[in-house]
Amino acid sequence: NAGVMQNPRHLVRRRGQEARLRCSPMKGHSHVYWYRQLPEEGLKFMVYLQKENIIDESGMPKERFSAEFPKEGPSILRIQQVVRGDSAAYFCASSTTGTSGNTIYFGEGSWLTVV
Amino acid sequence: GQSLEQPSEVTAVEGAIVQINCTYQTSGFYGLSWYQQHDGGAPTFLSYNALDGLEETGRFSSFLSRSDSYGYLLLQELQMKDSASYFCAVNSGYSTLTFGKGTMLLVSP
Numbered sequence: 001n002a003g004v005m006q007n008p009r010h011l012v013r014r015r016g017q018e019a020r021l022r023c024s025p026m027k028g029h030s031h032v033y034w035y036r037q038l039p040e041e042g043l044k045f046m047v048y049l050q051k052e053n054i055i056d057e058s059g060m061p062k063e064r065f066s067a068e069f070p071k072e073g074p075s076i077l078r079i080q081q082v083v084r085g086d087s088a089a090y091f092c093a094s095s096t097t098g099t100s101g102n103t104i105y106f107g108e109g110s111w112l113t114v115v
Numbered sequence: 116g117q118s119l120e121q122p123s124e125v126t127a128v129e130g131a132i133v134q135i136n137c138t139y140q141t142s143g144f145y146g147l148s149w150y151q152q153h154d155g156g157a158p159t160f161l162s163y164n165a166l167d168g169l170e171e172t173g174r175f176s177s178f179l180s181r182s183d184s185y186g187y188l189l190l191q192e193l194q195m196k197d198s199a200s201y202f203c204a205v206n207s208g209y210s211t212l213t214f215g216k217g218t219m220l221l222v223s224p
Contacts, residue, residue, distance in 0.1 A: 003157075004157075033211070033212075035214075040217075041216060041217075042202060042214040042215055042216040042217050043158065043202065043204075043212075043214040044214075045211045045212070045213065045214075048211060056211060058211075059211075091157070091158065103148070103160050103163060104160075104212060105160065106150075106157040106158045106159070107157055108156065108157045109155075109156075109157060
């Protein structure tokens with residue numbers, strides 16, 4: 001039973017380019033969460049999605065960032081016109097239902113470096 | 116708003132017992148979770164408390180006092196491999212987990 005799969009594991013982008021991070025949830029999970037982690041910091045919530053719906057994007061920057069979880073295929077976190085401050089680890093997690101009373105399972109993360 | 120406080124670093128020796136405390140302020144509370152993260156790795160689930168009291172899972176136990184907005188993770192018989200960061204996280208509603216900044220545990224021989 002494969003866990004949460006993220007790719008790429010490492011991504012280098014020049015300032016102004018686009019970054020696309022992909023996440024396939026665990027089998028049977030229909031809830032996906034994206035978190036960002038800066039060095040020696042906690043995990044900051046960005047967005048929560050179910051299939052074809054954004055449920056909560058309160059942690060997502062208003063500009064340049066977007067997320068989707070289509071009916072078919074992985075969830076995508078897209079960062080347009082990247083800046084150095086976007087350099088971070090981006091973790092995806094999934095669960096069978098919402099987080100109240102439930103466990104979420106994390107992927108290995110995607111490390112974005114903006115040069 | 117929501118905030119969680121936990122110590123930034125704890126040190127201990129192999130075989131010892133260590134307690135990592137977490138206090139929280141949230142608008143809405145369903146439960147307190149604990150996650151372990153080794154350097155550069157995926158956060159992995161350790162325990163979840165929805166009700167007051169102690170939950171035991173092998174060498175790890177977690178405690179919650181809802182009236183005090185306080186919980187702790189207790190690690191017994193420490194091993195070198197327990198060196199990692201430990202995060203408390205609050206389930207405050209339907210959609211999200213809010214994480215503390217983490218406690219780095221250093222276990223020495």
